[in-house]
Amino acid sequence: MKQRVSLVAVLAATLLLICGIFGSARAEGYYDPPSGAQINNINVIGTQRIEPSTVLTYLDVKVGDKMTEETFNRALKSLFGTGLFADVTLRQKGNTLEVEVQENPVINQIAFEGNDKIKDDDLNAEIQLRPRQVFSRNKVQSDVNRLYALYRRQGRFSVNIDPKVIKLDQNRVNLVFEIDEGPVTKVEAIRFIGNNHYSDSKLRTVVSTKEAHWYRFLSTDDRYDPDRLSYDQELLRRFYLSQGYADFEVTSAVAELSKDRQRFFITITLNEGDRYRVGKVAIQSSLEHFDANVLNQYITIKTGKWYDASEVQRTVDKMTSALGDMQYAFVNVKPDVQRDREHKTVVISFQISQAPRVFVERIDIHGNVRTLDKVIRRQIQLVEGDPFNKTKLSKSEQKIKDLGYFETVKVTPQPGSAPDKTVVDVGVTEQSTGELSVGAGFSTSDGPLADTSIRERNLLGKGQDLGLKATVAGKRTEFDLSFTEPYFMDRDFSTGFDLFHSTQNLIRESSYDQKRTGGDIRIGYPLSEKWRQSLRYTLAQNDITDVESTASLFVRDQEGANVTSSLSQEITYDSRDSTLFPTNGLYSWLDAAVAGLGGNSRYVSGKVGSSWYYPVADKWILNILGEGGAISGYGDHDLRINERYFLGGSTLRGFRQAGVGPRDIQTSDSLGGDYFYRATAEMSFPLGLPEEMGIQGHAFTDIGSLWGLDHIPTGVSSANVKDEDSIRGSGGLGVSWRSPLGPIRVDLAKPYLSRSYDKEEIFRFDFGTHF
Numbered sequence: 001m002k003q004r005v006s007l008v009a010v011l012a013a014t015l016l017l018i019c020g021i022f023g024s025a026r027a028e029g030y031y032d033p034p035s036g037a038q039i040n041n042i043n044v045i046g047t048q049r050i051e052p053s054t055v056l057t058y059l060d061v062k063v064g065d066k067m068t069e070e071t072f073n074r075a076l077k078s079l080f081g082t083g084l085f086a087d088v089t090l091r092q093k094g095n096t097l098e099v100e101v102q103e104n105p106v107i108n109q110i111a112f113e114g115n116d117k118i119k120d121d122d123l124n125a126e127i128q129l130r131p132r133q134v135f136s137r138n139k140v141q142s143d144v145n146r147l148y149a150l151y152r153r154q155g156r157f158s159v160n161i162d163p164k165v166i167k168l169d170q171n172r173v174n175l176v177f178e179i180d181e182g183p184v185t186k187v188e189a190i191r192f193i194g195n196n197h198y199s200d201s202k203l204r205t206v207v208s209t210k211e212a213h214w215y216r217f218l219s220t221d222d223r224y225d226p227d228r229l230s231y232d233q234e235l236l237r238r239f240y241l242s243q244g245y246a247d248f249e250v251t252s253a254v255a256e257l258s259k260d261r262q263r264f265f266i267t268i269t270l271n272e273g274d275r276y277r278v279g280k281v282a283i284q285s286s287l288e289h290f291d292a293n294v295l296n297q298y299i300t301i302k303t304g305k306w307y308d309a310s311e312v313q314r315t316v317d318k319m320t321s322a323l324g325d326m327q328y329a330f331v332n333v334k335p336d337v338q339r340d341r342e343h344k345t346v347v348i349s350f351q352i353s354q355a356p357r358v359f360v361e362r363i364d365i366h367g368n369v370r371t372l373d374k375v376i377r378r379q380i381q382l383v384e385g386d387p388f389n390k391t392k393l394s395k396s397e398q399k400i401k402d403l404g405y406f407e408t409v410k411v412t413p414q415p416g417s418a419p420d421k422t423v424v425d426v427g428v429t430e431q432s433t434g435e436l437s438v439g440a441g442f443s444t445s446d447g448p449l450a451d452t453s454i455r456e457r458n459l460l461g462k463g464q465d466l467g468l469k470a471t472v473a474g475k476r477t478e479f480d481l482s483f484t485e486p487y488f489m490d491r492d493f494s495t496g497f498d499l500f501h502s503t504q505n506l507i508r509e510s511s512y513d514q515k516r517t518g519g520d521i522r523i524g525y526p527l528s529e530k531w532r533q534s535l536r537y538t539l540a541q542n543d544i545t546d547v548e549s550t551a552s553l554f555v556r557d558q559e560g561a562n563v564t565s566s567l568s569q570e571i572t573y574d575s576r577d578s579t580l581f582p583t584n585g586l587y588s589w590l591d592a593a594v595a596g597l598g599g600n601s602r603y604v605s606g607k608v609g610s611s612w613y614y615p616v617a618d619k620w621i622l623n624i625l626g627e628g629g630a631i632s633g634y635g636d637h638d639l640r641i642n643e644r645y646f647l648g649g650s651t652l653r654g655f656r657q658a659g660v661g662p663r664d665i666q667t668s669d670s671l672g673g674d675y676f677y678r679a680t681a682e683m684s685f686p687l688g689l690p691e692e693m694g695i696q697g698h699a700f701t702d703i704g705s706l707w708g709l710d711h712i713p714t715g716v717s718s719a720n721v722k723d724e725d726s727i728r729g730s731g732g733l734g735v736s737w738r739s740p741l742g743p744i745r746v747d748l749a750k751p752y753l754s755r756s757y758d759k760e761e762i763f764r765f766d767f768g769t770h771f
Helices: 007-019 052-059 069-081 120-126 137-153 200-206 226-242 292-298 309-325 373-377 390-402
Strands: 041-045 085-093 096-103 106-113 160-168 172-180 186-193 249-257 263-271 277-285 331-340 345-354 359-366 406-415 421-430 434-443 447-459 464-473 476-485 494-506 512-526 531-545 560-574 585-599 603-617 620-633 675-686 695-707 728-739 742-753 763-767
Touching (some): 052 069, 052 096, 106 120, 137 172, 309 331, 309 390, 531 585
Parallel strands (some): 041 096, 106 172, 359 421
Antiparallel strands (some): 085 096, 406 421, 494 512, 531 560, 560 585, 603 620, 728 742
C-alpha cells in the first residue's frame, strides 16, 4: 500500500522540523495516484450519521467508470461540495474504489460572547448557521463576514470577531462567536476640496453625514456609512444644481480610517464649474391639435434668475399632472437644457411628445411579511388596467412611505408581457410599528409630568392603530384608550373610538378640581386631496369637585356632576409641507358641536381658524395664526364653567393659564367666557448654530380677548365680576430646541395690552420627552 502524502502534510512536517516540535498532520481531499483500471466495486467507510448509499449518490462516480485523475477530482469536488464532510480520501484497491470520509460535526449550540451593543436575537437573525445543522468552515466564515457587516452598519469598524469551536462527544460541536465590539468609529472631520463659492461649514449642512460633537450623543449621523457617503454626493449635486452650477460634479469622495480604527476623515473633492442664469424658456409640443401656451402658467422658472434644476423638475411634474387632467395620459415632458458657456446662460425647452400607450398589467408587492397586501395596495393611485402615469407612481411611493410601517419603499415599473404593458413592482422592508414609551418633563401649566404609552400602529398587519396612554402630572392625570380603523370596509373612510378618564387641578385658576370620564366614536373621510371631514359623538360625565369654601359663588353654584351627550364635526384643509415642522402652506379648521342628545348639557358651539406658514428667507419662517369661537346654551340651560372657553398660557403668551377673560375679582377665580378670538404672528429664525442641533429663535406677538357670561348666580354682585371684550396683547422672544430627549421651548413675553385683574406670566417653559 502506498504511503499517504499531501501538501498539507508536507508543509506541516517542514514547520515541525524547523520548530523542533513533533506532531502529526491530517490530509484533506486525498487520493492515491489512479491506475486507469475499471471500477468494479465502490466501498464507503467512515460514515456515522450518513448512510453509505447517500455518499454514493453524491460521489458522481459509478461502477464501470475508469480510475483516472479526472474521475477522482470530480468525485472529491462533488463530495466536498455537499458541505457534509471535513475530509475525503480515495484509494484504489485493485478494481475496488475505497472512499473514506470524515463527517463534519453537527452544531449543538451557537452562542455569542462579549456583545453588549447588539442583542443575541439580532445577531442570530443575521447568521445562517443554526443548531442541528452540519458544521462547515465556509459557512462559519460567511457568518463572520455577515456579523462584521452588521457591526459596521452600526458604526463599529474596530470590532473583532473570533469564532471558537468546542468539540463534544458524538461528533458534535458548540460554536461560540467571541466579539470585541470596540468603540463607535465616528467621523472626526469632513473636508471639501475645490469649493470656491461655498464654505466647508455651509456644505457640511448639506450632507447627511455629520462630524462628531457632544450634542450628537443620541444620533447616528456622525457614524461612517459608505451608502450614506454615496447619498451625500447626490445631495451635493442637487444643492449645486439648485444654485445654478449646471456643470457641477463630485470628482472623488474618500473616507480614511485612522490607525487606531476609531475615527474617519472624509475628504470630498468638487468641481463647481460656472454658475448659469436662465435664458430663454420655451415649450415645444408634438401633440396634434394642442395649444402648448396653456401650460405657460405652470412654468415657475423666470428668465434672468439663477438656474435651479429642482424648479425644472417641479415644472415637469406640474405639466405632466396638468396634461393628465386634460386626458393626455400618454405623454412625455422632457426638459432639454442647453448651456451657453460664453454668456453663462441656459436655454430650457420643455419637449412634449406622444408617449407609447402603456397600461398597468399588474401590481406586484413583496417584502411585506406582516403587513397585508391590501394595506399597501390602497395607497397606490394606479390599478390594473389604468394608463401608466409616472407622477401617480411617485405619489404612490410617498404615500406608502408616509404610513410609517416600512424602513424602505421602492416602487418601480418593470416590463410587462407585451410592449404596451408594464408591471408595477412594489418592494418594501418592514420595520417595527409597536411603541412602548416612558416620558418625563415639565410644563408651566401642568408642572412636572410623567407619561407612559403602549401603541401599535399596524395592528395584525391591517394598518389599524391601537393605543393606551397614561399621564400623571402635578396638576393633571389622564388615561386614554384609542382605536382607529383607517380604511373601514376597504374604503378611505376612517372609524374609531376613544375611552378616557382625566382629572385636573384648577384650584389656582378657578378654585375647583375637575374629573371627566367617558368616550367617543368617530368617523372621517376625505372631501378632496386637501379637505377632510370628520364626525364625532361624545358621551362624558363631568364632575366639578373639591370646590374651595372661599371660591366664587359662580363656581360653588356649579359643584356636582353632569352628563354631556354631544355631536361634533370638523372640516380641515391642509396644504402644509410637513405636519411636524411645517415651513410652507396653510392649515385651516372649522369645528361645530351641539350638546343635548340626552344628558344634562344643552349648548351649541363653533370654532374657525387658520395657520399659515411662509418662508420669508432661508430658514426664516413666518407663521400667522387666527382663531375665533362662540358657545351658547339653549332652552332653559345655562353653560357650566367646564364648557366655556379659557384663554392664556400657550394660547396667549404673557398671561397665565386662564389668565384673561371674565373673573370674580373678589376671589380672583377665572370664570371662562362664551366668546373668544386670538391671533399670533411669529417669526422663527436660525441662531447661527449648526442646523442639526435643532435650535431656533422666535419673535412673536399675541393678541386676543375672551368675554361673555350668560348667567350670574344670585348672590354674586355684578360689581365683583369683570367681563370686558377689550383686546389683550403681548410680545416676546423664545428659543426652541429639538433635543435628543424631546422638544424644549422657553418663552419670555411681556403684555402691552392688559387689564388690572388679568394674571400675567413673563416666563414660560415647556419640556417633554419619550425614551
